[in-house]
Amino acid sequence: xxxxxxxxxxxxxxxxxxxxxxxxxxxxxxxxxxxxxxxxxxxxxxxxxxxxxxxxxxxxxxxxxxxxxxxxxxxxxxxxxxxxxxxxxxxxxxxxxxxxxxxxxxxxxxxxxxxxxxxxxxxxxxxxxxxxxxxxxxxxxxxxxxxxxxxxxxxxxxxxxxxxxxxxxxxxxxxxxxxxxxxxxxxxxxxxxxxxxxxxxxxxxxxxx
Amino acid sequence: xxxxxxxxxxxxxxxxxxxxxxxxxxxxxxxxxxxxxxxxxxxxxxxxxxxxxxxxxxxxxxxxxxxxxxxxxxxxxxxxxxxxxxxxxxxxxxxxxxxxxxxxxxxxxxxxxxxxxxxxxxxxxxxxxxxxxxxxxxxxxxxxxxxxxxxxx
Numbered sequence: 001x002x003x004x005x006x007x008x009x010x011x012x013x014x015x016x017x018x019x020x021x022x023x024x025x026x027x028x029x030x031x032x033x034x035x036x037x038x039x040x041x042x043x044x045x046x047x048x049x050x051x052x053x054x055x056x057x058x059x060x061x062x063x064x065x066x067x068x069x070x071x072x073x074x075x076x077x078x079x080x081x082x083x084x085x086x087x088x089x090x091x092x093x094x095x096x097x098x099x100x101x102x103x104x105x106x107x108x109x110x111x112x113x114x115x116x117x118x119x120x121x122x123x124x125x126x127x128x129x130x131x132x133x134x135x136x137x138x139x140x141x142x143x144x145x146x147x148x149x150x151x152x153x154x155x156x157x158x159x160x161x162x163x164x165x166x167x168x169x170x171x172x173x174x175x176x177x178x179x180x181x182x183x184x185x186x187x188x189x190x191x192x193x194x195x196x197x198x199x200x201x202x203x204x205x206x207x208x209x
Numbered sequence: 210x211x212x213x214x215x216x217x218x219x220x221x222x223x224x225x226x227x228x229x230x231x232x233x234x235x236x237x238x239x240x241x242x243x244x245x246x247x248x249x250x251x252x253x254x255x256x257x258x259x260x261x262x263x264x265x266x267x268x269x270x271x272x273x274x275x276x277x278x279x280x281x282x283x284x285x286x287x288x289x290x291x292x293x294x295x296x297x298x299x300x301x302x303x304x305x306x307x308x309x310x311x312x313x314x315x316x317x318x319x320x321x322x323x324x325x326x327x328x329x330x331x332x333x334x335x336x337x338x339x340x341x342x343x344x345x346x347x348x349x350x351x352x353x354x355x356x357x358x359x360x361x362x
Binding site: 022023024025027028031032035077079106127128129130131 | 236239240242243248251254255258259261262287290291293294295297298299300
């Protein structure tokens with residue numbers, strides 16, 4: 001049974017955990033996320049992020065966590081634990097591996113981008129992060145949730161139609177509703193996690209110094 | 210109301226000049242767009258965090274370059290990296306470019322070159338701070354006079 005607060009937080013607003021050692025960047029990302037209607041928690045390091053999630057080894061498996069985290073956005077270069085190391089820890093934890101992780105970096109290095117995506121990062125954003133980047137990440141997150149839901153519905157509806165075909169009933173062959181803005185042709189075998197949209201995503205490589 | 214209009218005009222002109230002179234770039238404009246009635250001074254707040262960062266990092270680099278027993282170029286590089294990052298996030302173009310130039314001397318472990326770069330960096334920082342403080346004064350005057358800060362150029 002879910003706690004009321006948790007239900008509200010996860011259903012009405014995305015709760016984003018933003019990790020960055022730069023005070024300036026934390027302030028900016030917090031603003032971008034709030035404008036995008038997210039609940040935001042900012043922390044200054046990977047270690048603090050893990051503590052917040054409750055992955056702190058010292059405190060045992062589940063420490064304080066009043067609000068479920070729906071997305072983690074982390075800077076890449078941080079002293080101590082890098083964003084990449086944080087990403088790996090999260091993806092290797094059974095409790096938190098489903099949480100999408102977005103990496104932010106001022107450096108546009110292809111090998112870096114590749115290794116992050118390979119470790120399971122949803123996206124790699126090149127800094128400075130803009131509102132359009134955050135909005136894109138949000139809509140990808142939401143679409144990911146919808147896509148998973150639609151895939152299940154799609155498979156069920158197809159089954160229903162196959163069953164009805166045999167009896168040549170006049171069941172409407174209306175098109176199966178798919179995600180409103182999905183750029184991909186719908187395919188029942190495409191599971192959300194192996195969708196090309198997510199695993200082979202290339203970030204917009206803009207001209208940065 | 211005429212007074213507010215005058216202030217707003219002054220604000221727009223001054224703001225445009227900052228862009229023209231390359232003191233700030235598009236990222237600064239992007240931050241402006243995030244301001245609204247609930248957070249009318251967001252840019253000012255980010256800037257003051259940036260000023261704190263800058264001063265601390267410039268100071269650390271000055272100390273590092275003073276070390277007679279040997280300059281820790283790794284530390285210098287780390288400072289430059291942080292400063293480049295924050296200046297990029299706030300849209301402080303000339304400070305950012307000064308960091309980029311600085312990096313090549315730090316990579317080359319060239320102490321003299323670094324000292325010159327640090328001087329240049331301090332200069333750009335002072336310039337930015339003075340100009341932004343002028344802009345923010347105008348901003349406060351506008352709000353105090355009951356006007357709103359122009360956001361569209």
